[in-house]
Amino acid sequence: MTTEPREHAAYDFAYVQEKWLPIWDKLEPFKSGRADDARPKKYVLDMFPYPSGDLHMGHAEAYALGDVIARYWIQRGFNVMHPIGWDAFGLPAENAAIKRNEDPRIWTYENIATQKASMRRYACSFDWDRVFNTCDPEYYKWNQWLFIELHKRGLAYRKDSAVNWCPGCQTVLANEQVVAGLCERCDTAVTKKKLNQWYFKITDYADRLLDDMAQLEGQWPDKVLTMQRNWIGRSQGANVVFEIEGRTEPVTIYTTRPDTLYGATFMVVAADSPLAAELAAGGSVEKEFTEYLEKIKAASDIDRLATDRPKSGVDLKRFAINPVNGEKLPIWASDYVLADYGTGAIMAVPAHDQRDLDFARAMKLPVRTVVETGEEDPASSGVATHGDGVMINSGSLNGLKKVEAIAAITKELEAKGLGKSSRNYRLRDWLVSRQRYWGTPIPIVHCDKCGEVAVPADQLPLTLPDAKGLDLKPKGQSPLAAATDWVNTQCPTCNGPALRDTDTMDTFVDSSWYFLRYPSSTNHDEPFSRKDVDTWLPVDQYVGGVTHAILHLLYSRFFTKVLHDIGMLGFNEPFTRLLNQGMVVMDGSAMSKSRGNLVRLSDELENHGVDAIRLSMVFAGPPEDDVDWSDVSPSGSVKFLTRAWRLSGDVTSAPGVDFTKGDLSLRKATHKALHDASFAVESFRFNVAVARVMELVNATRKAIDSGCGPADPAVREATEAIAIMLSLVAPFTAEEMWERLGHKPAVALAGWPTIDPALLVADEVEAVVQINGKIKERILVSPTITDAELEAQALAHPTIAQELAGATPKKVIARAPKLVNIVL
RNA sequence: GCCCUCGUAGCCCAAUGGCAGAGGCAGAGGACUUAAAAUCCUCCAAGUGUGGGUUCGACCCCCACCGAGGGCACCA
Numbered sequence: 050m051t052t053e054p055r056e057h058a059a060y061d062f063a064y065v066q067e068k069w070l071p072i073w074d075k076l077e078p079f080k081s082g083r084a085d086d087a088r089p090k091k092y093v094l095d096m097f098p099y100p101s102g103d104l105h106m107g108h109a110e111a112y113a114l115g116d117v118i119a120r121y122w123i124q125r126g127f128n129v130m131h132p133i134g135w136d137a138f139g140l141p142a143e144n145a146a147i148k149r150n151e152d153p154r155i156w157t158y159e160n161i162a163t164q165k166a167s168m169r170r171y172a173c174s175f176d177w178d179r180v181f182n183t184c185d186p187e188y189y190k191w192n193q194w195l196f197i198e199l200h201k202r203g204l205a206y207r208k209d210s211a212v213n214w215c216p217g218c219q220t221v222l223a224n225e226q227v228v229a230g231l232c233e234r235c236d237t238a239v240t241k242k243k244l245n246q247w248y249f250k251i252t253d254y255a256d257r258l259l260d261d262m263a264q265l266e267g268q269w270p271d272k273v274l275t276m277q278r279n280w281i282g283r284s285q286g287a288n289v290v291f292e293i294e295g296r297t298e299p300v301t302i303y304t305t306r307p308d309t310l311y312g313a314t315f316m317v318v319a320a321d322s323p324l325a326a327e328l329a330a331g332g333s334v335e336k337e338f339t340e341y342l343e344k345i346k347a348a349s350d351i352d353r354l355a356t357d358r359p360k361s362g363v364d365l366k367r368f369a370i371n372p373v374n375g376e377k378l379p380i381w382a383s384d385y386v387l388a389d390y391g392t393g394a395i396m397a398v399p400a401h402d403q404r405d406l407d408f409a410r411a412m413k414l415p416v417r418t419v420v421e422t423g424e425e426d427p428a429s430s431g432v433a434t435h436g437d438g439v440m441i442n443s444g445s446l447n448g449l450k451k452v453e454a455i456a457a458i459t460k461e462l463e464a465k466g467l468g469k470s471s472r473n474y475r476l477r478d479w480l481v482s483r484q485r486y487w488g489t490p491i492p493i494v495h496c497d498k499c500g501e502v503a504v505p506a507d508q509l510p511l512t513l514p515d516a517k518g519l520d521l522k523p524k525g526q527s528p529l530a531a532a533t534d535w536v537n538t539q540c541p542t543c544n545g546p547a548l549r550d551t552d553t554m555d556t557f558v559d560s561s562w563y564f565l566r567y568p569s570s571t572n573h574d575e576p577f578s579r580k581d582v583d584t585w586l587p588v589d590q591y592v593g594g595v596t597h598a599i600l601h602l603l604y605s606r607f608f609t610k611v612l613h614d615i616g617m618l619g620f621n622e623p624f625t626r627l628l629n630q631g632m633v634v635m636d637g638s639a640m641s642k643s644r645g646n647l648v649r650l651s652d653e654l655e656n657h658g659v660d661a662i663r664l665s666m667v668f669a670g671p672p673e674d675d676v677d678w679s680d681v682s683p684s685g686s687v688k689f690l691t692r693a694w695r696l697s698g699d700v701t702s703a704p705g706v707d708f709t710k711g712d713l714s715l716r717k718a719t720h721k722a723l724h725d726a727s728f729a730v731e732s733f734r735f736n737v738a739v740a741r742v743m744e745l746v747n748a749t750r751k752a753i754d755s756g757c758g759p760a761d762p763a764v765r766e767a768t769e770a771i772a773i774m775l776s777l778v779a780p781f782t783a784e785e786m787w788e789r790l791g792h793k794p795a796v797a798l799a800g801w802p803t804i805d806p807a808l809l810v811a812d813e814v815e816a817v818v819q820i821n822g823k824i825k826e827r828i829l830v831s832p833t834i835t836d837a838e839l840e841a842q843a844l845a846h847p848t849i850a851q852e853l854a855g856a857t858p859k860k861v862i863a864r865a866p867k868l869v870n871i872v873l
Numbered sequence: 874g875c876c877c878u879c880g881u882a883g884c885c886c887a888a889u890g891g892c893a894g895a896g897g898c899a900g901a902g903g904a905c906u907u908a909a910a911a912u913c914c915u916c917c918a919a920g921u922g923u924g925g926g927u928u929c930g931a932c933c934c935c936c937a938c939c940g941a942g943g944g945c946a947c948c949a
Contacts, residue, residue, distance in 0.1 A: 270878095271877075271878085272877060272878065272943080272944080275876070275877055275944085276876095276877085276943095276944060276945085279875095279876070279877095279944075279945060280944095280945085282945090282948065284948070284949085286949080302949085303948095303949070304949060305948095305949065306949080317949090358947085360947090383947095384947085385947045385949095386947080386948095386949075387947075387948060387949090389948095390948045390949080391948075391949070395949050396949085397949085398949090402949065403874090403947095404947055404949075405949080407947095473948070473949090474948085475945095475948055595943090598944085599944090668885095668886095668896085668897070669885070669886085670885065670886060671886085673878095674879090674886095675942090676885095677885080680884065680885050680886095680898080681885075681897095681898085682885090682897075682898050682899090684898095685897065685898060686897095688911095689897085691911090691912095692912090695912090725895095734887090736885095736886070736887085736896085736897095737886095737887065737895080737896080739896075739897090740886090740887070740895055740896035740897075741895080741896080742896095743895090743896050743897075744895070744896070747896090750913085754913075754914090755914095815892080816892095817891075817892050819891085819892090819929085819930075821929075821930090822891095822929065822930045824892060827892075859929085860929060861929090862891090862929050862930080864891065867891060867892090868891050868892080868930090870891080870929050870930060871929085872929045872930090
């Protein structure tokens with residue numbers, strides 16, 4: 050736009066936006082420093098977007114918050130890297146491609162261009178030199194390289210397993226794509242299907258993923274740490290060996306309560322485990338068992354997850370021998386025991402485990418209490434007791450407490466070779482295969498002679514075949530399988546005919562290490578250089594939605610640890626500090642087209658301007674809270690920005706004027722605002738920082754209109770401070786103010802004003818005098834007064850003396866210079 | 874069922890255990906104006922979900938309950 054400035058009495062945000070964007074393009078204020086930069090580094094990272102269309106309100110909030118942090122540290126003199134890229138592989142592009150019958154690349158790169166242009170207009174302080182997209186062969190080449198590194202170390206492997214299967218979409222689903230038992234996209238009930246798939250062995254890192262969280266304590270939201278702990282779900286217990294009648298091999302069970310071993314009255318094996326099938330085979334129960342197995346396999350996740358589901362199972366008519374007392378325990382098969390947790394078999398102690406008790410009552414099995422807790426007998430109450438108590442009916446354990454009994458029995462079992470202390474995890478290995486087109490091809494060749502062979506590094510990237518001619522519709526097999534020219538290849542080892550793996554990688558692989566690539570985004574020889582990561586990593590501040598609290602963050606932590614072990618990284622946690630912003634909602638619920646409460650970002654920007662929208666997002670409340678757009682007032686933000694902008698036109702002193710000659714009370718307000726705003730930003734209370742700027746704007750307005758007047762140096766000092774503070778939130782307004790104040794762009798690089806500590810202390814402060822906690826008097830005292838002096842002044846005060854009426858205080862608490870409390 | 878977070882003016886939100894109010898929205902009145910808009914000034918409001926406890930002193934710490942939101946969910 051080349052319109053001349055209108056005669057605008059009011060601040061014209063549209064004009065100001067068009068005016069500064071090309072100037073900033075030329076200045077490139079946010080290029081992070083290169084090798085010779087002496088400033089201390091800060092790596093501020095926003096979670097990269099998925100290019101699903103243009104930016105929406107959620108992006109507007111996230112990037113506004115990340116920008117405040119990045120711009121703050123730049124002003125504070127740090128060499129800030131604030132990069133952006135696109136998480137560009139994934140199903141929405143594939144679905145759009147199917148619908149439009151074109152290559153997913155077209156939709157993806159168009160959307161990236163759209164989002165990039167919107168980010169520029171939104172004045173994000175990104176370093177545009179470091180951009181990459183995960184669907185660029187130059188990027189996914191390194192996914193493949195990393196896959197092979199994991200494969201070399203046994204951390205990438207294939208296995209048969211029952212995976213989530215959506216009959217509607219004809220594809221496997223990740224756990225996170227199954228919402229309440231339904232496919233998140235088509236709402237079809239998800240079933241299980243046995244498939245041979247690739248996994249990453251994240252379970253090898255379970256303990257470190259848990260224990261290293263100690264480093265993150267206080268730096269990450271507690272909520273996220275708790276969620277990760279629960280997700281990993283480490284439990285401490287013991288494996289116990291039970292002999293089985295008529296079977297050579299004993300069966301090992303896992304329990305967290307070995308102390309209750311004498312209370313076991315039956316054993317349960319997972320119905321879908323090989324063990325259950327073997328124990329049922331050939332016996333009178335085989336038919337009944339097979340029917341049961343068919344029934345539970347047909348059950349959807351919906352049924353399986355129902356909380357009040359009655360227990361079911363089959364008596365296998367076989368017996369296990371309790372190692373501590375030789376008792377014969379009937380063995381049952383049931384679906385309440387999971388085949389892939391622990392050993393897939395449990396000892397059932399109905400008195401002290403609710404599930405076992407429910408099962409025992411349903412099947413009329415005996416209940417034996419072995420911990421006397423003082424509560425009602427579980428056999429009659431139907432409520433299992435979990436608490437501590439005294440062991441009974443337990444041979445050598447009788448009389449012991451829970452902890453003592455666990456130690457004693459574990460030791461006893463270990464001595465006899467019948468058991469040992471053991472740990473289990475809820476965390477499962479990460480299923481990375483996807484039967485989809487738009488992802489990173491798995492760089493493995495299957496050869497009849499040589500088995501699975503990694504594609505040699507010099508043949509990477511293994512690029513996706515052209516989408517033209519491929520049917521991308523989901524049909525249970527990867528679309529890549531149909532690209533016969535691509536699939537048929539030579540074995541890299543024996544040069545014989547071989548087939549490529551046709552699956553692609555989960556897109557979470559792409560995002561698990563992208564933050565390592567930004568410092569080396571143009572490196573063609575390695576995924577990242579050790580020198581670059583040593584310079585920039587770990588990420589000092591990560592900003593993103595809480596929706597990624599578990600998966601993305603857990604996977605990234607896992608990758609970081611693996612790369613640390615390989616020797617490519619010198620640290621083991623990728624993100625030092627984490628901020629989770631809330632969502633933008635409307636009238637209390639998430640925005641959606643179907644709900645009819647969608648607010649379009651482009652409309653809001655059109656109506657109120659970029660700065661007002663950014664300000665509204667930041668000022669709406671604490672960043673981790675949801676922003677309800679019906680509660681915020683963008684027009685109020687416009688009003689405030691206009692008010693601030695007007696100050697810059699009122700200042701009449703010249704740039705460079707000596708501030709120390711300025712009005713003292715306004716100077717104090719300025720320095721206090723700078724001090725408080727710094728503190729607020731550093732503790733993520735951006736809304737409070739904005740409130741401090743508003744106060745200073747009000748104080749400056751008053752000083753101009755009815756105080757020291759526009760020519761006072763303090764008015765310039767205050768207005769310049771306002772421009773600099775506003776540059777974090779409202780860059781256009783701030784830049785315009787900065788120019789009107791007689792400075793050259795860019796205000797983003799002006800530097801945070803130095804705070805004079807002498808101006809932060811008041812000459813006199815008001816101290817409160819309380820009697821028995823009730824305020825009786827306020828007195829003006831020096832801020833440096835001692836406790837004793839304050840106490841003396843308080844007691845000598847006429848009002849207080851009168852109140853006391855000669856009574857001797859029991860106690861006097863003085864907290865100089867704020868208050869005195871006299872206790873009678 | 875288990876775990877986590879949060880309840881402060883009409884609304885959004887502030888308050889290192891020390892005067893409950895910083896800021897904003899909405900509302901009322903006034904100045905300016907022929908009038909309106911814009912702008913400026915002034916005013917308005919809760920005793921902190923409920924009940925206990927610790928403390929000289931509690932919005933803040935502890936316990937119980939009520940309410941809202943979120944996470945996990947047959948993990949032995």
